[in-house]
Amino acid sequence: MGERERSGAPPYGASFVSRAEVMDAEQIKRAMKRMAHEILERNGGLDNLVIIGLQTGGVEPALHLVEALEAIEGTRLPLGTVDVAFHRDDIGLRPVLPEAPTEIPVDLAAKTVVLVDDVLFTGRTVRAALDALHDFGRPQSVQLAVMVDRGHRELPIRADYVGKNLPTARTEAVAVTMHSVQIGEMVK
Amino acid sequence: MNHLLSIDELSEADLREVLRITPSFAEVAQRRIAKVPALRGQTVALLFYEDSTRTRLSFEVAAKRLSADTLNVSVSTSSVNKGESLRDTAETIEAMGIDAVVVRHRSSGVPSQLTKWVDAAVINAGDGWHQHPTQALLDCFTLQQQLGDLAGSHIVMVGDIKHSRVARSDVTALTMLGAEVTLVAPPTLLPPAVHTWTARTSHDLDQTLASADAVYLLRMQSERQNEALIPDLREYTTLYGLTAERAARLDAKVPILHPGPMNRGVEIAADVPNLDQVVVVDQVRNGVAVRMAVLFLLLGSSTVDLPVESHSPEPRVAIS
Amino acid sequence: MTAETLLIRGGTLIDVTGTRSGDIAVVGGLVADASAAPSSARVIDASGCVVSTGLVDLHAHLGEPGDEAVETMTSGGRAAVLGGFTTVLAMPDTMPTVDTAAVVEHIRSLAQSALCHVEVAGCITVGRAGAHLAPLGELANAGVRFITDCGSGVQNPLLMRRALEYSRPFELTIAQPADCIELSADGQMHEGEWSSRLGLPGAPAEAEEIMVMRDIALARLTGARLHFQTLSTAGSFAIVAAAQRSGVPVTSEVASHHLRLADADLASYDTRRKVEPPLRDRSDVQAAVEAVADTRVDCIVSDHTPQSTDRKERPFDHAEAGSVGLETALAVALTQNISIEHVLRAMSWRPAELLGLGTPEQRTITPGARADITIINPQESFTVSTSSSATTGTNSAFEGEELRGRVRATIVDGHVVVDGYEVTR
Numbered sequence: 065m066g067e068r069e070r071s072g073a074p075p076y077g078a079s080f081v082s083r084a085e086v087m088d089a090e091q092i093k094r095a096m097k098r099m100a101h102e103i104l105e106r107n108g109g110l111d112n113l114v115i116i117g118l119q120t121g122g123v124e125p126a127l128h129l130v131e132a133l134e135a136i137e138g139t140r141l142p143l144g145t146v147d148v149a150f151h152r153d154d155i156g157l158r159p160v161l162p163e164a165p166t167e168i169p170v171d172l173a174a175k176t177v178v179l180v181d182d183v184l185f186t187g188r189t190v191r192a193a194l195d196a197l198h199d200f201g202r203p204q205s206v207q208l209a210v211m212v213d214r215g216h217r218e219l220p221i222r223a224d225y226v227g228k229n230l231p232t233a234r235t236e237a238v239a240v241t242m243h244s245v246q247i248g249e250m251v252k
Numbered sequence: 253m254n255h256l257l258s259i260d261e262l263s264e265a266d267l268r269e270v271l272r273i274t275p276s277f278a279e280v281a282q283r284r285i286a287k288v289p290a291l292r293g294q295t296v297a298l299l300f301y302e303d304s305t306r307t308r309l310s311f312e313v314a315a316k317r318l319s320a321d322t323l324n325v326s327v328s329t330s331s332v333n334k335g336e337s338l339r340d341t342a343e344t345i346e347a348m349g350i351d352a353v354v355v356r357h358r359s360s361g362v363p364s365q366l367t368k369w370v371d372a373a374v375i376n377a378g379d380g381w382h383q384h385p386t387q388a389l390l391d392c393f394t395l396q397q398q399l400g401d402l403a404g405s406h407i408v409m410v411g412d413i414k415h416s417r418v419a420r421s422d423v424t425a426l427t428m429l430g431a432e433v434t435l436v437a438p439p440t441l442l443p444p445a446v447h448t449w450t451a452r453t454s455h456d457l458d459q460t461l462a463s464a465d466a467v468y469l470l471r472m473q474s475e476r477q478n479e480a481l482i483p484d485l486r487e488y489t490t491l492y493g494l495t496a497e498r499a500a501r502l503d504a505k506v507p508i509l510h511p512g513p514m515n516r517g518v519e520i521a522a523d524v525p526n527l528d529q530v531v532v533v534d535q536v537r538n539g540v541a542v543r544m545a546v547l548f549l550l551l552g553s554s555t556v557d558l559p560v561e562s563h564s565p566e567p568r569v570a571i572s
Numbered sequence: 573m574t575a576e577t578l579l580i581r582g583g584t585l586i587d588v589t590g591t592r593s594g595d596i597a598v599v600g601g602l603v604a605d606a607s608a609a610p611s612s613a614r615v616i617d618a619s620g621c622v623v624s625t626g627l628v629d630l631h632a633h634l635g636e637p638g639d640e641a642v643e644t645m646t647s648g649g650r651a652a653v654l655g656g657f658t659t660v661l662a663m664p665d666t667m668p669t670v671d672t673a674a675v676v677e678h679i680r681s682l683a684q685s686a687l688c689h690v691e692v693a694g695c696i697t698v699g700r701a702g703a704h705l706a707p708l709g710e711l712a713n714a715g716v717r718f719i720t721d722c723g724s725g726v727q728n729p730l731l732m733r734r735a736l737e738y739s740r741p742f743e744l745t746i747a748q749p750a751d752c753i754e755l756s757a758d759g760q761m762h763e764g765e766w767s768s769r770l771g772l773p774g775a776p777a778e779a780e781e782i783m784v785m786r787d788i789a790l791a792r793l794t795g796a797r798l799h800f801q802t803l804s805t806a807g808s809f810a811i812v813a814a815a816q817r818s819g820v821p822v823t824s825e826v827a828s829h830h831l832r833l834a835d836a837d838l839a840s841y842d843t844r845r846k847v848e849p850p851l852r853d854r855s856d857v858q859a860a861v862e863a864v865a866d867t868r869v870d871c872i873v874s875d876h877t878p879q880s881t882d883r884k885e886r887p888f889d890h891a892e893a894g895s896v897g898l899e900t901a902l903a904v905a906l907t908q909n910i911s912i913e914h915v916l917r918a919m920s921w922r923p924a925e926l927l928g929l930g931t932p933e934q935r936t937i938t939p940g941a942r943a944d945i946t947i948i949n950p951q952e953s954f955t956v957s958t959s960s961s962a963t964t965g966t967n968s969a970f971e972g973e974e975l976r977g978r979v980r981a982t983i984v985d986g987h988v989v990v991d992g993y994e995v996t997r
Contacts (some may be wrong), residue, residue: 136258147276149276149289149290150280150288150290150318150548151288151289152291160552161269161548161549162273164275164276165275165276165278165279166276167279168277195289195390196288198285199280199283199284199285199286199287199288200284200285201284202285260769294757338885338886338887339885348838358887359887359888359890360770360771360772360841360887360888360889361770361771361772361841361887361888362887362888364840364841365841365843365887365888379771380771380772380889381771381772382770382771382772383771417771420769420771443768444762444763444764444765444767444768444774444776445765445767445768446768446769448765448769449768
């Protein structure tokens with residue numbers, strides 16, 4: 065799920081107008097494969113790993129990562145989703161509803177959680193996700209995998225696995241699917 | 253949505269939205285720490301003029317699960333206070349700085365009147381014979397769990413419809429979701445101009461039960477037999493009660509609902525509540541989730557139009 | 573105070589004899605020919621206005637004695653003249669109730685502080701308790717012409733029969749609010765689709781109509797003069813019309829709020845609109861307007877019932893009933909597009925006739941008549957606001973609404989008490 069806050073963010077009710085494609089489907093697929101290998105290398109295998117995608121943008125990438133890891137190691141990791149609407153720090157400022165219930169299929173104690181999101185921006189969504197996860201238990205450690213890191217962090221959060229580093233201006237917008245990553249802007 | 257006073261004021265889209273997001277709130281109850289900080293720092297006052305442990309607790313748990321603070325305002329129900337200025341009480345609470353008032357009162361219209369005197373969001377927890385919107389929401393949610401899509405389903409509601417705020421709210425809500433509702437009661441317990449309601453009526457419970465997909469029993473108060481509305485409770489139970497025989501004739505898949513508290517032996521035979529198809533416990537559990545959803549919608553969202561990204565029309569494209 | 577000499581210029585004169593344009597003068601408290609006005613006469617500009625015999629309200633609660641905190645003769649009188657009323661019949665549900673000549677005299681002296689004429693209505697039963705007849709002869713000798721118990725009226729049919737019979741020699745009119753209280757039971761509003769939707773107990777139209785039928789039968793039996801107060805249902809108007817056609821001397825009135833507001837207007841539970849009898853459904857409102865236009869109903873009244881805010885700021889089923897009306901009754905009737913001639917019949921010469929005020933000639937705008945005159949601008953609009961009204965009651969069923977038809981000037985006994993739409997004394 066992308067981050068959606070503050071002044072400088074696009075006007076309400078605007079739509080995305082693309083300026084350029086920065087990753088095509090093939091590049092995305094290769095990046096996911098690379099990240100899967102990095103996860104394996106960093107953790108010395110798949111033991112005690114849980115993949116959790118952030119609603120909504122991180123759900124599909126999380127699924128693709130699980131499949132990529134299965135293709136390499138033959139093991140299908142447990143996959144969950146977390147909706148951070150309740151833990152946002154801008155509650156009361158904007159209408160944000162949970163898209164879907166949070167589903168954590170396993171007990172997180174002594175597990176390494178790999179949080180997955182499509183875009184890392186200010187870091188606030190990830191902070192909210194960390195809070196949400198702790199309602200479910202105390203993981204051994206949490207790592208972060210994102211498809212795109214577009215900079216402009218406002219909190220001390222960093223990604224462990226990055227599909228693409230994409231410097232952007234604040235007023236720009238980034239649109240992500242599993243087939244294309246595009247940069248553009250929001251226009252009313 | 254600034255207040256929740258009546259199901260009449262909800263659009264079908266609003267109604268479906270509440271039902272759609274309720275599972276997210278139900279899930280919170282399953283967590284090891286069954287609490288989210290969504291409404292942290294906000295205060296919800298519980299202004300219950302009528303005694304109601306069940307509903308008040310439900311709202312209290314809902315507020316606390318969202319990390320809101322609750323303020324229990326116990327109002328004496330002595331007759332001395334019957335004519336007490338509503339405005340005085342309202343302004344007293346308002347002065348303490350609250351974000352929402354959940355109010356239950358014996359008199360219809362009180363929640364609506366309160367909106368004139370408080371800035372807070374007002375949630376109707378039951379006013380006189382008028383409305384009980386959160387009850388209707390949890391009933392719809394429970395029925396959806398049991399029956400799936402309610403369009404075309406036949407819901408039978410039995411009891412003192414005339415004096416029932418649950419009936420008024422539920423008929424509107426269920427009809428909005430496409431269900432067909434039949435109200436079963438003696439003529440004296442049907443409301444005036446019932447032909448203007450979006451429900452059918454019947455005085456024959458046995459015939460109506462034969463085609464019921466769900467049965468909703470309303471509480472029958474013993475006072476009604478003193479008001480020349482029914483001869484006595486015995487006759488009421490014979491003609492309109494869910495006796496053991498009637499329950500036995502029902503298909504086991506037909507859920508039986510009741511808003512509580514039950515008058516065992518009157519509208520429902522003493523042992524019938526133990527049947528699996530009686531889903532009262534689900535109703536209570538769902539009540540907390542639904543009330544969390546309502547509190548979240550009223551307090552967690554804002555009507556201020558701050559700059560925010562649009563949600564992309566394609567569900568899989570995230571803009572950031 | 574010496575009467576002024578006035579010249580009322582440029583208006584359209586309407587009274588019971590008809591409509592004509594012309595100027596008219598007031599000399600020594602009486603109407604005079606325009607030529608009789610000296611050049612020093614004060615000119616009242618009535619251009620674009622209707623000049624009518626003064627409005628007469630057959631039903632107003634003036635607060636005094638007993639409820640002075642809510643309204644007094646002074647404030648009520650100011651409200652009356654602003655609404656164009658030169659005479660108001662004060663209801664006897666005061667404290668003490670009007671069941672002796674002494675109380676009648678007391679109220680007459682209190683009424684000195686009112687800017688309009690105040691006629692005093694008496695009670696039918698002692699203390700309005702519905703048990704024993706009040707001394708009707710004594711009341712009649714004290715000048716009372718209308719008697720009513722207000723509230724629930726006389727419920728007991730035997731007592732009502734006796735009252736009707738006993739009143740006959742005294743030329744008293746027995747006025748009755750029509751309501752079978754056992755049928756209307758705990759009704760807070762009209763029983764129907766809206767009471768069903770709002771979850772409030774309702775009073776069916778039949779509760780009023782059955783009493784209308786009952787008392788017409790008793791009036792027929794006894795030959796007495798009967799007047800129904802504040803009728804509200806289409807059925808009531810029809811029943812009364814049929815009785816009139818068959819020769820029973822029955823008359824009736826309708827409150828101005830029943831000419832415009834219906835039960836649907838209670839959707840927000842606004843207690844200022846809680847009245848008795850309750851607001852009925854739209855078809856009844858339509859029937860009321862038609863009944864004024866075709867004279868089936870004799871009078872429009874204000875049913876002015878001021879309440880303090882604490883009596884209204886309660887849950888709907890505990891709020892006191894009533895709305896103020898003196899300052900808005902005329903405008904409501906005109907805003908409902910009833911012709912001015914029909915409105916003035918219902919608010920001026922017909923109630924004056926029923927009250928027996930003066931002789932028929934004296935109830936016109938012709939030389940020699942008492943100078944009680946109301947000057948109305950039918951096009952002037954205003955927004956109802958009790959905070960800037962003369963009445964000290966804060967409960968108007970029309971609060972915030974825009975109404976058309978405003979009283980430009982009111983003359984009582986030859987004195988100008990309202991001019992330029994404002995009280996001048």
